[in-house]
Amino acid sequence: MSDLRPIITNSRQPARRLVSVGPEDDAERAPGERMSFFHVNDTEPETIGDVSYEPSSVAQVLRETVLGKGPISWCLACAPFALLSFYFRMGATWVFWLNFITMIPLASILGDFTEELALHTNDTIGGLINASFGNAVEVVVAINALLAGEIRVVQGSLLGSIFSNLLLVLGSCFFFGGLRHQEQSFNATAASANMGLLALSSIALVLPTPFAEYYELHDEQVLMVSRLAAVFLLCMYAQLLVFQLHTHTNMFQNEEGEDEQSAKISMTVAVFGLLVTTLLVALFSNFLVDSIDGFTEASGISRTFVGIVLIPIVGNAVEHITAVTVAMKNKMDLAMGIALGSSTQISLLVVPLTVIVGWVAGVDMTLNFPHFEIALYILSIFTVSIVLSNPTCNWLEGSLLITTYIMLAVGFWYEKIENY
Amino acid sequence: MSSNWQPIDSSYQQNNGTPARVVTMSESSEKADDAGVDSSPHEKMNFFQAVKKVQKLRRLERQQTRHTKSARKDGEHAPLIQDSRDLFRGTEKEDPSKPMEQPTTLEALTEIVLGKGVISWCLACAPLALVSVYFHWGATWVFWLNFMTLIPFASILGDFTEELALHTNETIGGLINASFGNAVEVVVAINALLAGEIRVVQGSLLGSIFSNLLLVLGCCFFFGGLKHKEQKFNATSATANMGLLALSSIALALPTPFAQYYNLHDSEVLLVSRLAAVFLLFMYAQLLVFQLHTHADIFENDGDDAPFTRITMPVALVGLLTTTLLVAFFSDFLVESIDGFTEASGISRTFVGIILLPIVGNAVEHVTAVTVAMKDKMDLAMGIALGSSTQISLLVVPLTVLVGWIVGVDMTLNFPHFEIIMYVLSILTVSIVLANPTCNWLEGSLLITTYFMIAVGFWFEKIKNY
Numbered sequence: 001m002s003d004l005r006p007i008i009t010n011s012r013q014p015a016r017r018l019v020s021v022g023p024e025d026d027a028e029r030a031p032g033e034r035m036s037f038f039h040v041n042d043t044e045p046e047t048i049g050d051v052s053y054e055p056s057s058v059a060q061v062l063r064e065t066v067l068g069k070g071p072i073s074w075c076l077a078c079a080p081f082a083l084l085s086f087y088f089r090m091g092a093t094w095v096f097w098l099n100f101i102t103m104i105p106l107a108s109i110l111g112d113f114t115e116e117l118a119l120h121t122n123d124t125i126g127g128l129i130n131a132s133f134g135n136a137v138e139v140v141v142a143i144n145a146l147l148a149g150e151i152r153v154v155q156g157s158l159l160g161s162i163f164s165n166l167l168l169v170l171g172s173c174f175f176f177g178g179l180r181h182q183e184q185s186f187n188a189t190a191a192s193a194n195m196g197l198l199a200l201s202s203i204a205l206v207l208p209t210p211f212a213e214y215y216e217l218h219d220e221q222v223l224m225v226s227r228l229a230a231v232f233l234l235c236m237y238a239q240l241l242v243f244q245l246h247t248h249t250n251m252f253q254n255e256e257g258e259d260e261q262s263a264k265i266s267m268t269v270a271v272f273g274l275l276v277t278t279l280l281v282a283l284f285s286n287f288l289v290d291s292i293d294g295f296t297e298a299s300g301i302s303r304t305f306v307g308i309v310l311i312p313i314v315g316n317a318v319e320h321i322t323a324v325t326v327a328m329k330n331k332m333d334l335a336m337g338i339a340l341g342s343s344t345q346i347s348l349l350v351v352p353l354t355v356i357v358g359w360v361a362g363v364d365m366t367l368n369f370p371h372f373e374i375a376l377y378i379l380s381i382f383t384v385s386i387v388l389s390n391p392t393c394n395w396l397e398g399s400l401l402i403t404t405y406i407m408l409a410v411g412f413w414y415e416k417i418e419n420y
Numbered sequence: 421m422s423s424n425w426q427p428i429d430s431s432y433q434q435n436n437g438t439p440a441r442v443v444t445m446s447e448s449s450e451k452a453d454d455a456g457v458d459s460s461p462h463e464k465m466n467f468f469q470a471v472k473k474v475q476k477l478r479r480l481e482r483q484q485t486r487h488t489k490s491a492r493k494d495g496e497h498a499p500l501i502q503d504s505r506d507l508f509r510g511t512e513k514e515d516p517s518k519p520m521e522q523p524t525t526l527e528a529l530t531e532i533v534l535g536k537g538v539i540s541w542c543l544a545c546a547p548l549a550l551v552s553v554y555f556h557w558g559a560t561w562v563f564w565l566n567f568m569t570l571i572p573f574a575s576i577l578g579d580f581t582e583e584l585a586l587h588t589n590e591t592i593g594g595l596i597n598a599s600f601g602n603a604v605e606v607v608v609a610i611n612a613l614l615a616g617e618i619r620v621v622q623g624s625l626l627g628s629i630f631s632n633l634l635l636v637l638g639c640c641f642f643f644g645g646l647k648h649k650e651q652k653f654n655a656t657s658a659t660a661n662m663g664l665l666a667l668s669s670i671a672l673a674l675p676t677p678f679a680q681y682y683n684l685h686d687s688e689v690l691l692v693s694r695l696a697a698v699f700l701l702f703m704y705a706q707l708l709v710f711q712l713h714t715h716a717d718i719f720e721n722d723g724d725d726a727p728f729t730r731i732t733m734p735v736a737l738v739g740l741l742t743t744t745l746l747v748a749f750f751s752d753f754l755v756e757s758i759d760g761f762t763e764a765s766g767i768s769r770t771f772v773g774i775i776l777l778p779i780v781g782n783a784v785e786h787v788t789a790v791t792v793a794m795k796d797k798m799d800l801a802m803g804i805a806l807g808s809s810t811q812i813s814l815l816v817v818p819l820t821v822l823v824g825w826i827v828g829v830d831m832t833l834n835f836p837h838f839e840i841i842m843y844v845l846s847i848l849t850v851s852i853v854l855a856n857p858t859c860n861w862l863e864g865s866l867l868i869t870t871y872f873m874i875a876v877g878f879w880f881e882k883i884k885n886y
Contacts, residue, residue, distance in 0.1 A: 192856035193863070199849040200866050206845060207877045221880050228876050236869050243862040248649065378845070385852050 061264045062273070065112045069105065072318060078102045079284070086287045092294025099288040100314060103281060107137045108318040110277045117270040124245045131241060135161075135345055136278060137315040141285045142354045146363055148289050155369055156307020158351050159205075159377060164312040165343035166198070166384050167405035169320045173335040174398025177327035184332040188391040194340040195385045200236065201347035202378050204229040208367045226366040227359055230352030237348040288314075304415045308373075316342075332393065372415065376408055470803025474788060475582045528730035529739070532579045536572065539784060545569045546750070553753050559760025566754040567780060570747060574604045575784040577743045583736040586729045594712045602628075602811055603744060604781040608751045609820045613829055615755050621831060623773020625817050626672075626839055631778040632809035633665070633850055634871035636786045640801040641864025644793035653798040655857035661806040662851045667703065668813035669847055671696045673840050675833045693832040694825055697818030704814040754780075770881045774839075782808075798859065838881065842874050 067073045082098040084090070114133040118126035138161050145153045177184055208225045265273075288311075296303050301310075319338060327335035351367070358365030369377075383404060387397050523531070534540045549565035551557070581600040585593035605628050612620045644651050675692040731739070754777075762769050767776075785804060793801035817833070824831030835843075849870055853863050 189856050189858065192852060195855075196849065196853045196863060196866055199845070199852050200870055203842070203845050203849065203870055204873055206841065207873055225876060225880055229873055232869050232873050232876075236866065239862060239865050243860070248860065248862075378848075382848065385855070389855055 058265050058269055062269075065273075066105075066109055069108060072105045072108055072321075075101045075105045082284060082287065086291075091298070092291045093298050095287055095291040096295040099284045099291070100310070103137065103284050103288065103314045104317050106277060106281050106284070107315055110136055110274070110281065111318065113270055113273040113277055116265055117267065117274055120267040120270065123249070127245045128241065131345065131349075133274070135315065135342060135350055137281055137285075138312070138346060139350050139353065140278065140281050141289070141311060141314065142350060143357055144282065144285045144289045145292075146354055146358055146365055147361060149363060150289060150292065150303075151363070151365055152303055153289070153292060153307040153311070154354055154365060155373075156304050157311040158346060158354065159369065159373055160308035160312040161315060161346045161350075162198075162343045162377070163308065163380060163405060163408060164316050164320075165339050165346070166380060167401045167408070169316065169323050169339040169342075170336065170384065171398045171401030171403075171405060172320065172324045173327035173332070173339060174393045175395050175402060176324050176398070177330070177332060177335070178393065178395025178398055180328050181330050183392050183394050184327075184330060185392045186332040186336055188388075190333070191336065191340065191388045191391070192385075194344050195381065195388060197236070197240065197344050198340075198347060198381050199385075201233060201344075201351070202374075202381055204233050205347075205351070205367050205369060205377065206374050222366050222368050223364060226355055226368065229367060230355035233348050233352040234356070237345075237352075240344075240348065285314075302413070302415060305409075305412050308412050309409045370415075372411070376411070380404065380408070470800050470807055473800050474792065474804065477792075523730055525731050525735055529735075531730070532583075532739070533576055536575055539572045539575055539787075542568045542572045549750060549753065558764070559757045560764050562753060562757040563761040566750045566757065567776070569750050570604065570608075570754065570780045571783050573743060573747050573750070574781055577603050577740070577747065578784070580736055580740040580743055583729055583731050584733065584740055587733040587736065591712045595708065598708060598712075598811070598815075600740070602781060602808065602816055604747055604751075605778070605812060606816050606819065607744065607747045608755070608777060608780065609816060610823055611748065611751045612755045612758075613820055613824055613831055614827060616829060617755060617758065617769075618829070618831055619769050620755070620758060620773040620777070621820055622835055622839075623770050624777040625812060625820065626835065626843060627774035627778040628781060628812045628816075629665075629809045629843070630774065630846060630871060630874060631782050631786075632805050632812070634846055634867045634874070636782065636789050636805040636808075637802065637850065638864045638867030638869075638871060639786065639790045640793035640798065640805060641859045642861050642868060643790050643864070644796070644798060644801070645859065645861030645864050647794050648796055650858050650860050651793075651796060651798045652858050653802055655854070657799070658802060658806065658854045658857075659851075661810050662847065662854060664703075664707070664810045665806075665813060665847055666851075668700065668810075668817070669840075669844055671700050672813075672817070672833050672835060672843065689832050689834050690830060693821055693834065696833055697821035700814050700818040701822070704811075704818075707810075707814065751780075768879070768881055771875075771878050774878050775875050836881075838877070842877065846870065846874070 066076070078098050078101045082095070082102045085094045085098050110133070114129060114136070118129045121129065138157065142154050142157055145157065174184075207229050208222045292303070292306055295301070296306060319342060323335045323338040326338070355365050355367065357363075384401065387393070387401065533543070545565050545568040549562070549569045552561045552565050577600065581596060581603075585596045588596065605624065609621050609624055612624065641651075674696050675689050729736075758769065758772055761767070762772060785808060789801045789804045792804070821831050821833065823829075850867065853859075853867065
């Protein structure tokens, strides 16, 4: 019970500490020299006195946030090129890929600012903030696509995010963690709670789908069912928040006595940074979404594949790396909290949110997915719940999940949906 | 042994060698819990045990109220049980040495029929229901009045069943409980079948399973979880039940793809359905043999050497038959009014069958299960909920198919795919939730939300040419 991780996370906090940059014990390094972002620091994360985290000036912190992430920060160099490609019309493919790569580090920066903001508030509000902004990039991309009328891309990106978290990220955690440690155990309660919520969401996603197929219903009724289901899902999400942040908080408290990490920047700066980053994300994702049409035509890649496999990488890449690094440090509960919690959040919050936003904006966004995708969704949940039924994991289970994801991706590569 | 643990019934020690333990996680016992929380499994609770336990608890409660009343009257008797919480502490044996008045038959009958508070008031609808039929008040009135009338009958039927079972030995008693446990569902289904309303029959059966599996179970977890932070239950019996339900889902699904994917004559679909029904009934018979005969010694021996029955066996039998006839009578009106009701109200026939009709058979069971769950007897509550759904899927569904065969009505197990998909997904969701042997209010809310979403789906379902 002591290892229960919240479904929605304050998990970035300890995750960030674990992935923190710092001198290794036995290596001789010049003071202040930075390690590679990908280095796995095996020292116990709690004793972080040797990390160069002195909160000095705001500028230094901001520089660290934006530029201190190694290869990921290099991606920011694409930003001016992305703008150039758009305004000088370098072609849809260039626009797509440049904006794609630009957004990856923005997701990470957004996460940092969210964490800083959450540190200024108490546990509950902090948890709430983390919960809401944890998947901000997915929300922004989805709403951009929605307002552009690209329903298929929206549905695809949401489903793809869930697939990615559930299969790819989780599988990678098990796989790379299992390469290092023969067998790792995790808490079954949190896992089954998450899977239960995902199963609920799968029912919600399935609900409108058979309608449109088996019965001759007007689109309005499919819409109505989708919107009602979305309301139910949001209620469920609110209850999840109440459960984690209010009634059962002590179930999720960290037993290791992690000391409170003090905020490095003031609240105003954090809010400002958060807003600025969100605006940047919105800007670049706008270009991204606009270029999808031309990109699918030019490259021949199907719209579905773009939505389900490519776009989720934007929101998930950094989270992915974090989770795998943490898993390799034998903190499997934390890694699973990130992976499963993210998928639960997307299915319970982001998906109904897009339906409701569509309702408000007058876009006919429904939960009517192609049957192939629904069947694969259900089977994925089924597979993951079987794997998680045993509270230990190894590299083979991880490889199993990754292979499932790759097979799904192959399927989606060839999927051609007419008249959608 | 920590003082927190009380054997439910000392007779457990005779049978198993180890006392059964109910570990309460209520907040009041948290301190003692830290010392003595045991992760040993709860006692297995199959449906028949659960029903018997509930009946026993009710009997003891009645004894207590009777004693309290008599104590107040003449001030001489001390109540047999100090307060109702003692029911769940260890003083649960009916003590024949204490003086206990035997109520007269009339008293007992009054208690059975009228002694249930709000539920008994519904009986007032009975004359109104008759009036509405004979004076042609309109289908909507007829429907709702007969609907309300049937709800207390389920409870009265349960009481007479219990009284009759007490007069027989364990085995026959278990058999009687098993057969009449869902008598109302059977009667309603057969009535609808004979009226040719196949869709309503299928809907009411499927809806009963949904209701027990999602709504009742969800409410047990939810309301129990509001009171007690976390409750444990026995995972083994939960998975055993889910296994049987999975079997039934295969049987329900079996004829369905036939009609869809292959060009089969309806006669072949019928044959597949009937064969599947035979297999299911066979499975049910084996379940009974298992629980009442070959593995009966695993079950508790109540130690009820002199069970306290309130009425004699003939009276119980007559009461049982009378109530069943009354149920048949009123459900006949109910079923006949469905046509007009669906037209007048615009509610789809499917919704009526899947959501509305099961309330009749389930309402009282629902309240009982939730009350028991709030008293931290989660195994018992789950035994009722899961056991009831297993019974319906293994007994009532095939029974209707066979009755249809005999009577010449073409009742098949060919359900609309939407319903089968929902059924399979519900079983999947419930088995995921039950995989972890603790429960909390969030899981309960999850199951209830699933039920509501399915209900929303069925509200909009319009099946053509069915």
